[in-house]
Amino acid sequence: MSDIIENNDVNTPLDFIREIVTEEVKAGKHGGKVVTRFPPEPNGYLHIGHAKAICLDFGIAEEFGGKCNLRMDDTNPTKENMEYVESIIDDVKWLGFDPEERVYFASDYFEEMYRCAVELIKRGKAYICELSPEEWKEYCGNLSVPGKNPPGRSRSIEENLDLFERMKNGEFEDGKMVLRAKIDMASPNINLRDPVIYRIRRIHHFRHGDKWCIYPMYDFAHPLEDAIEGVTHSLCTLEFEIHRPFYDWLLEALDYPHRPRQIEFSRLNLNYTVMSKRKLLQLVKENHVSGWDDPRMPTIRGIRRRGVPASALKKFIKECGITKFDGVTDYAKFEHCIREELNATCDRFLGVIDPLEVEIINYPAEGIEDLDAINNPEDPAAGSRKLAFGRTLYIDKADFMLEPVKGYFRLAPDKEVRLRYGYFIKCVDVVKDADGNVTKLLCTYDPETRGGNAPDGRKVKGTIHWVDAATAVPAEFRLYDRLFTVENPGADGVDFLTQMNPDSVKLVQGFVERGLENSVPGKPFQLERQGYFTADLDSTSAKPVFNRTVALKDSWAKKAK
Ligand code: ATP
Ligand code: MG
Numbered sequence: 001m002s003d004i005i006e007n008n009d010v011n012t013p014l015d016f017i018r019e020i021v022t023e024e025v026k027a028g029k030h031g032g033k034v035v036t037r038f039p040p041e042p043n044g045y046l047h048i049g050h051a052k053a054i055c056l057d058f059g060i061a062e063e064f065g066g067k068c069n070l071r072m073d074d075t076n077p078t079k080e081n082m083e084y085v086e087s088i089i090d091d092v093k094w095l096g097f098d099p100e101e102r103v104y105f106a107s108d109y110f111e112e113m114y115r116c117a118v119e120l121i122k123r124g125k126a127y128i129c130e131l132s133p134e135e136w137k138e139y140c141g142n143l144s145v146p147g148k149n150p151p152g153r154s155r156s157i158e159e160n161l162d163l164f165e166r167m168k169n170g171e172f173e174d175g176k177m178v179l180r181a182k183i184d185m186a187s188p189n190i191n192l193r194d195p196v197i198y199r200i201r202r203i204h205h206f207r208h209g210d211k212w213c214i215y216p217m218y219d220f221a222h223p224l225e226d227a228i229e230g231v232t233h234s235l236c237t238l239e240f241e242i243h244r245p246f247y248d249w250l251l252e253a254l255d256y257p258h259r260p261r262q263i264e265f266s267r268l269n270l271n272y273t274v275m276s277k278r279k280l281l282q283l284v285k286e287n288h289v290s291g292w293d294d295p296r297m298p299t300i301r302g303i304r305r306r307g308v309p310a311s312a313l314k315k316f317i318k319e320c321g322i323t324k325f326d327g328v329t330d331y332a333k334f335e336h337c338i339r340e341e342l343n344a345t346c347d348r349f350l351g352v353i354d355p356l357e358v359e360i361i362n363y364p365a366e367g368i369e370d371l372d373a374i375n376n377p378e379d380p381a382a383g384s385r386k387l388a389f390g391r392t393l394y395i396d397k398a399d400f401m402l403e404p405v406k407g408y409f410r411l412a413p414d415k416e417v418r419l420r421y422g423y424f425i426k427c428v429d430v431v432k433d434a435d436g437n438v439t440k441l442l443c444t445y446d447p448e449t450r451g452g453n454a455p456d457g458r459k460v461k462g463t464i465h466w467v468d469a470a471t472a473v474p475a476e477f478r479l480y481d482r483l484f485t486v487e488n489p490g491a492d493g494v495d496f497l498t499q500m501n502p503d504s505v506k507l508v509q510g511f512v513e514r515g516l517e518n519s520v521p522g523k524p525f526q527l528e529r530q531g532y533f534t535a536d537l538d539s540t541s542a543k544p545v546f547n548r549t550v551a552l553k554d555s556w557a558k559k560a561k
Contacts, residue, residue: 037057037071038071042082049298051268055095070099073218107208112224119254120254127152129180141193146186172200201214247262269328270328271330274489296505304522338550339550346532349516349526352510353477353530360392369390371451394467423450429442477548478545479548480505484499485500512544530548535547
């Protein structure tokens with residue numbers, strides 16, 4: 001066992017779940033085997049919260065030499081479909097986990113679940129109840145008042161068996177009756193006051209068609225799914241803690257030969273976004289975003305399209321840790337993890353997102369030369385490349401000020417700056433349009449300063465990025481920001497849609513250095529001084545489109561002041 005812990009990251013203390021699993025494996029429980037599962041309901045695309053559960057479920061299985069099943073929890077078919085199933089499998093794989101042949105469907109266990117329900121009836125532990133939901137309210141009590149036994153609770157086993165079979169055979173209309181577990185109407189845990197385990201619903205199942213008109217409730221289905229698959233550790237979020245007594249009761253009542261252990265951990269919550277599937281679906285359906293994979297969405301698809309590598313997402317999740325305490329994680333922490341990861345791995349390039357033309361008036365008209373540029377200062381192995389330089393360049397508008405304020409060290413009339421990897425240039429004149437806007441700068445360059453240093457030792461304080469106009473490639477940049485302007489959208493009864501950030505995406509047209517037009521989605525790069533970018537799915541080499549994954553610095557904190 002000790003080598004398993006050593007194989008794990010020795011610098012990270014084990015979280016409480018890994019401690020439990022370690023102990024149980026050591027004690028030889030389940031023959032030392034570890035089987036976990038990730039059980040999404042295929043009624044939407046996965047989001048960053050699911051990524052936490054995936055990293056935990058698949059991660060633990062990997063670390064302990066076990067297996068993790070990917071189980072579609074498709075027992076409530078009203079909103080489920082195959083598009084979601086396929087996207088879930090794909091997203092799990094993108095995160096770097098492989099369920100191999102272990103992609104299961106809870107609905108494939110309907111026969112076994114039905115058999116278990118019949119068994120409970122035979123054991124006197126389930127009964128048919130004909131009370132309407134309103135009538136049930138009179139019997140169930142509340143947190144301070146115990147419930148009382150409903151009529152029908154004393155029905156004979158034979159009669160229950162007969163009614164349940166007829167329920168299955170479609171003899172009764174929807175809602176006419178339900179099957180309840182017979183536990184304890186006075187239990188302080190309301191989930192143990194004879195919960196519903198089967199109901200009649202004539203809905204079309206996307207995999208089983210109209211075969212079933214009765215469907216098991218989640219609380220009944222889930223422990224059985226775990227037990228059927230031989231799951232040893234059923235890891236779920238804190239809201240299931242009060243469901244655990246029923247989970248254990250059910251498997252005990254059936255003497256189920258295999259007993260998984262449910263362990264709860266806190267959800268991942270992020271500020272400035274929403275994670276409820278209902279709200280995400282609404283954003284998509286009502287076109288508030290361009291789709292599930294809109295790069296502003298907290299979905300795995302969106303995060304991926306935006307350019308975040310799986311490694312950065314996993315790093316973030318690891319840093320959040322596994323605890324029992326609910327909290328909200330700051331979006332800035334996510335961005336910080338993305339930057340850290342990309343800083344170490346990304347090549348650097350030059351690009352201009354808000355172009356201002358510069359003419360170097362003392363540079364030969366037809367001249368063009370190649371300058372040496374370093375690909376990644378953090379990684380000497382990344383090497384260098386050639387950067388074209390010519391008489392006409394673009395710089396970013398933000399790097400020029402007609403009347404520079406104190407402390408502004410970039411370009412201004414009669415001021416000199418260094419062009420990254422290039423020469424010192426000095427602005428000698430400006431061209432303006434009829435409205436007085438600066439449309440072009442006329443500059444001179446000092447041929448002695450090639451590579452960025454002056455032989456006479458004179459210094460310039462500013463270094464700015466640029467591209468050569470003759471060879472640069474026009475590109476669209478999509479600059480993203482937080483999707484909502486408030487930390488907790490929808491809180492206090494406010495409609496979350498009214499809190500969307502109107503500036504969550506800005507489209508601008510600029511230029512990138514030659515070569516980047518062939519950059520492919522999923523391969524992030526840094527545009528020096530501006531941020532990390534990735535080619536969007538819409539990008540073609542004829543019309544490159546780049547998503548800004550994250551800016552180089554956290555500008556939100558400043559803006560929010
Ligand atoms: P709903 O049940 O309302 O459709 P859900 O977010 O619970 O939404 P599921 O598809 O049931 O969606 O979730 C699959 C698994 O992912 C569950 O085990 C759940 O506990 C876990 N999960 C969901 N959201 C988070 C989150 N924010 N943080 C960590 N785990 C999560
Ligand atoms: Mg759920």
